[in-house]
Amino acid sequence: MTYNMAPPAMRILTLALLLATSLQAADLETDVCIYGATPGGVAAAVSAARSGSEVILIEPTARIGGLLTSGLSHTDFHSLESLTGSFLEFSQQVKAHYIKTYGAESEQVKASFEGTFGEPKVNLLILEQMLKDPRITIHRSTVLTSVQTQGEKVEAAEFKAGNETLKVQAKVFIDGSYEGDLMAKAGVKYHVGREGQDQYGESLAPEKGDSELQAYNFRFCATDDPANVVPITAPKGYKREDFLPVLDFLKPGVIDRVFGYPSKCIVKAQTPALPNNKYDLNDVSRGLVRLSMPGHNLAWPEGDEAARQAIFEEHVRYNVGLLYFLINDEAVPAHIQQPAKAWGWCKDEFTETDHLPPQLYVREARRMTGQHVYVQQDSEHAKDDARAKLFTASIAMGDYGNNCHGTSHEGPQIGGKHGGELYNPVPPYQIPYGALLPKERSNLLVPVAVSSSHVGFCALRLEPIWMSLGQAAGHAAAMAAQSGQPVQEVSVPALQAKLHQDKSATIYVADVLPGHALFDAVQWWGTAGGLHGLNPMPEKPGQRGKNLHGQYYEANPGHAAELDKSLDEATRTRWLALAGELGLTAAEKLAQASTRGDFIQAAFAAAAR
Template identity: 50%
Template sequence: MIRYVLPRIVLLLVLALRCVGAIATETAIETDVCVFGSTPAGIAAAVAAAKAGHGVALIEPTDRIGGMLTSGLSHTDFRSFEALTGFFLDFSQRVEADYVKRYGADSEQVQAAFRGTHGEPSVNLRILQAMIAEQPSIQLIPRQSLHRVATTPFVGGRRRIASATFVDPSGQPLRVDALTYIDATYEGDLMAAAGERYHVGRESRQQYGESQAGDSEGRADGQVQGYNLRLIMTTDPANMREPVQPAGYDRADFLAVLPVLAIGKQQRVFASDHSGIFRAHFPGMPNSKADINDTPHALVRLSMPDINDAYPDGDPATRAEIVAAHYAYNLGLLYFLQHDTAVPEAIRDDARRWGFCRDEFPDTDGIPPQLYIREARRMIGQHVFTGRDTRQVEGDARAVWHRDSIAIGDYVHNCHGTGRTGSRFDGQHEGEFYKKVPPYQIPYGVIVPAITENLLVPVACSASHFGFGALRLEPIWSSLGQAAGWAAAIQIEQDLPLQAIDVQRLQQRLHADGSATIYVADVPPESADFAAVQWWGTRGGLHGLAPAEQPRPKSLGSQYNASFPGHFAELDRPVTEEVLAHWNQLLPEEPSPTPASASASETSSRRDWIRDAWLRHAR
């Protein structure tokens, strides 16, 4: 049995469990928008709602904002830089600017920051804190666990959240009365407490027609994708904190790794490829640091998909036990490989070149305070995102068109496994997949519940297990959070259920805020044509412009690549008769004549035509 002293984040959960209901006096606040969870999506939502002029209560269960972006996940998952827009692009540009200011534009740190997407957790934390501080209408309230959610009676098959009550570690309740609620937690706790339906685990192959769904027989099960720590480690002796033996450590728990090392299947402890147990992501991070992760398809893994199925619906004690087991295994295995004399000396010595960072996570001895929760609950909302939503259109370079898109994604469907056969050291993960798809759009219904009129869920969003594998990435969650913040503002303005707000108005707000609703490789958010091209592309105007067969994008190293061929607007190209005929079919009905407007036949380029159409029909 692996044991470990509970990290502080787990202790907070346990304290919340023990003291709920201990103090009867309740504090209450009123606000326009209540965001639960200061993950990147939660912060993006809070910032967007605040930009719209609304008061926001940003409620955080821990004492550290930023979710995984500030807890070890610094090797951000995306494929091309052109997919980064809106809040996350703003964040990454600020991170890069921070390194430029401190080290110089030509410094190694700026290069390693990879345009600000590989920032150190301490830098990411400082930038996110600054982004919150810029919005005085955001009230950040940390160390609050969800206690209960009060809802109104059903009317016409729907209801509203009337209030949400949270409790701090001392047992003090806080009731938040808001017009709109946004659940930005990884677990979807507020969504579940509001009574929304959700999935935990894999659906059957028949439910959504997905070949990757279900167990080996295609049946539904309760298996959830594996979790692990995202350690931040360094080879710089001046900044190194040597890992120490964790409390409750028993070397017998790790002896079974020795035969794996003896046969040479795992040649090193730390490696950027599949030869290591601890995956040191390449390229590295600034200041000789690396994001350490689970190694896909390796014999020995850091993720533990065989013990976390009870986590999503677990009470604080159950979750604390599961989290503690992950810390015990990940840190105990590290200590064993670095220090046990039974480990081959060459492997042991090479492993000891790595240590925790003195300048990261100082309050928890260099260890990230949060576990990487890849998947928990998944809401069953207005639109369930599945493999159909990323499927390439026949004869077209692009994926399925969504006119109600509120965000874009550019990654693969991926899962580090949902179960394990054999022991921790001589088996393999089940349910592991990595499937490449073109850049894709994400519909509004993915964040909208079925019955709750004033709740949005950008993280534990509506998706199948396979579909969720293409959404569960911080840049995408950030875009969904940004959309949720603006949607909340529109709901308050229109006084309508979130299921009935004007999605075109939401798209206009997102485009004005620099967030894309369709992938366009050559018209970035800073372009004067961004809003017009996004509007037209989201109407379907960019589909059908490039054939399905395209060369593979140029690799930039690791999972990153250059922009996707076939996904360019090419605004300087003339509008051909064929394109003109297609585009005219997509135009809305012509409004009253405007003498200053040019007719389509008078335009000389795609840019002129799209600008004219946008001015006449979208503004």
């Protein structure tokens, strides 16, 4: 009542004071601020909080999880033995959800493939649960607008959430975005496009550098279950004439179905199906008709919201429009159209966005040029070795390969041919800490737009690897925040020990997995170089184990520690020399070890003294 009775000048002053108080309340301080709740950003938040830091996680969209909750449900990896740390924890919780909901012997549990094939809504549920830590505060639909720096430090970042401005000051920042938006605004050097062969000596790079980017498309979630299907409708701006050229390819032996795997189809409906008869739809590698659109995404990495929205809508028009045409247009041959008519979007997925994924599959955008630029050679075999190049400063590992769906396109969108496509088999590989570190900023880590060449990035751009990199970044950020040290001065051995305790591997070991009594010891010894030289390079580079299905294989050969194996003299001599290099003093006990496991256990105990 007093406020209403006040004179106009007093009311204006009061409103100004209220506004100032409101803006002040939007200024936040924290230990670690993470921009981008991608898989890497989520893992960073979880590990930083577990290391005792207060965390603010900011996501520019309404949905956390990046592509892991936006349709990419057939996770990219080769062997289950490569899954450790945050991603393993995530997938185990997905599997546990299906066991609790449907029973341990259910078809849903089997279809989840150890929790790595989760429905988008289940993946979202589990990531939300992982983030339920009182030290983590999440801000959704909050977009980065500016970054303030002073000297080598990032002082603060400002964000827009509707009509509100949010300013965050943090001891350490992590850029978890696919685009590297925060690092770019912080003045960190980065690259967009492909490097030429002369820059890093990569055989898979183009002869000359260019501005090409790996193509984008949507990862739709579809079904042919009549109880859960929603018809695919024409997207905004649909034009029938845009899709008439596809009719020329709908011939037996060329393209004989719309939804299939792995070839002679329009879209890859990846098999086996996800739980509850859902399918992750993707671009068909080396296909005649593609969902991916090289060249149409070039403005995305450095584009503003409007530019990115325009690219998003163009991909909706083409990706959705193509499927709508094939299912509905009378010119499509009946033998193609009739089976396709049973398909549609999933009624219970992406309900807030008309059953379409809310995010586009941004396979590549900016890439930091940091302390270590990860290149093609970093994931290839060490000389005469089954294993890849050794990185004693490794903070993550992966098991996939350099994979690119194309960066250019010759001819018309429908019927032309992608260029820049590559699929390079390699052994499981390590990633050094330097790939997360910018040169310019002392309190910033970049685990997603990670420091790498185009070819190198093609081996890193996978959800399990991004989660491992994010997990490492989160622990490193917490260590730096608590010590006041620059992130570049974080003790790598201490970080590795923390990661091993958190069940995250820094080197691939096929027979000593997280939960094994000697996991920490074997990871420590292997990362120091002890497991290199045990097995020769296979006849075929990047040789994999027995195929399970699709892109999934049994454990990679030549990568087992074989702890019960007797210690031959050549290995004992080499391991004793390595123990000396590491400053271990238990020489007599090491010399008496009879098996590999005995030696590693004794060495680990000596290192802990």
